[in-house]
Amino acid sequence: MSAAGNGTWNSPYTVDQAVSNQNGSTQSVEGYVVGQPTSESSVVTNQFPNDYALALADSPSEANTDQMVYIQIPSSYRSSFGLQSNPGLMGEKIKVTGSLTAYFSHPGVKSTSAFESLEGGETDPTDPPTEPTDPPAYEEYYNTAEGKTGDALKTALHNIIDDHQTLSYDAVWGALRNTDEDPNNPNNVILLYSGRSQSKTTNGGGVNDWNREHVWAKSHGDFGTAQGPGTDLHHLRPTDVTVNSTRGNLDFDNGGNEQSEAPGNYYDSDSWEPRDEVKGDVARMIFYMDVRYEGDSGEVDLEMNNNVNNGSAPYMGKMSVLLEWNEEDPVDEREIRRNNIIYEQYQGNRNPFIDHPEWAEMIW
CATH class of the missing domain: 2.40.50.200 (Bacterial OB-fold)
Incomplete structure (x- = not known):
């Protein structure tokens, strides 16, 4: 045969x-x-x-x-x-x-x-x-990336996910209530770093409110909250206001002191380590931003590097650690669901590294 x-x-x-x-x-x-x-x-x-x-x-x-x-x-x-x-x-x-x-x-x-x-x-x-919960194939979506590796794969993926619509920053509030809904309580969202389930309506600037975290810190490239990278749902997540403030614009790396309001998260003067359950989520969001925003069409060119303390430069580290996190924390059902909602209801593009986490190693 x-x-x-x-x-x-x-x-x-x-x-x-x-x-x-x-x-x-x-x-x-x-x-x-x-x-x-x-x-x-x-x-x-x-x-x-x-x-x-x-x-x-x-x-x-x-x-x-x-x-x-x-x-x-x-x-x-x-x-x-x-x-x-x-x-x-x-x-x-x-x-x-x-x-x-x-x-x-x-x-x-x-x-x-x-x-x-x-x-x-x-x-x-x-x-x-x-299994009804298997990740969707979307093979036609990735046809032009098949068989490629390295820079050729990165370019192909950029061209696939490049053209899409982003919301206004104000509209992001409503979208996050949908993308990050608690599967056990439809009135709540799950906060990224703390893992806390919290009422969808308690968003704002108060101490125990939740707000919109730019996982690729918006100061890294100085893109702010303008449409494009500033409102791209693939890296925006609900987080506790004070936890978000502690993370600030820190790069990602292992180690530091535990954040008292979000046990399992650690930080020091130049880096932030998220809890184990979302390490891979964070890595795959950073991979997406690096590939999606390449400096064409007047947009900022975002690139990972292996440094911390990147400040306002359009770089985010630490790449070697993010690649480790991608392997240590595999894609889960919540990530798949989130990717599908953003693709089908809001932006019309996908995070390739949720569908194919192995592509990170093939590019970097």
């Missing part, structure tokens, strides 16, 4: 051969599913965070990540081969076709074009999702 349409499908590599031949060639690889990679040296074997990746080994009991190859799962195959939706795949033998190239800075198979279960036969990628 040929599922890939080329001769490599019927003579697959072992995992050991795939690890040893990371040369960018397109090959089929056969191995046992042994978990989901979450970083270069970490593979989880239960409580899978999403359906975006899996690890293969030549032995179903392999525990050494050096003996594994990491597989990137495109959205058309996630409902059938993602481990969050299909934990029963653990220990099964499958065959995958794709490009032998690093994934999570580890020997990998990316740009995958075919998957086959050797236990139960080939799976049709058009099968309906097994």
Whole structure:
């Protein structure tokens, strides 16, 4: 049976051969599913965070990540081969076709074009999702980014998300009541840093009110609250007024003193560390802003760097830490829901790094 349409499908590599031949060639690889990679040296074997990746080994009991190859799962195959939706795949033998190239800075198979279960036969990628909460594919939306990496991928994504409508700054209040609604209480919003559920109507400037936090601090590039970056919902979140004031325009990094009103958040003179539950959210918002605002059409050019203390320059750090946070805190249902609402009801564009968090590593 040929599922890939080329001769490599019927003579697959072992995992050991795939690890040893990371040369960018397109090959089929056969191995046992042994978990989901979450970083270069970490593979989880239960409580899978999403359906975006899996690890293969030549032995179903392999525990050494050096003996594994990491597989990137495109959205058309996630409902059938993602481990969050299909934990029963653990220990099964499958065959995958794709490009032998690093994934999570580890020997990998990316740009995958075919998957086959050797236990139960080939799976049709058009099968309906097994979980209604799977991330939407929106593959046509990203067509022009397919197969690209590095600057070419960044440029393609910029062109996809560039043209969109933003609200007035006053209209942002109402939008945040929708995008950040507490799923357990429709009268409340969830505040980004504290995690507190608070009445939608208690917005303003009072000590215990919530206000509009620019996650990419508006002074970093001096874009203020004008339409465009100043009102882009993809990085605006409700936060407690005093917690927002403490964060100010600090760059992002690990460490510091705990913020008393928002336990789990830390800060010092030049950086802010959000609570673990939203570290990835923050990173993916920063990635979006870097890609979306490139200096064309008279807009500011926003760029990440690896510094703190960026002040009013159009830079935001610390890039290496943000990339770590992207891997440590995977995309969750609230982020997916938020991305969909902004796309469908307000701006008509998406945050690509919520749909494809692996693209951050491929660009930076």
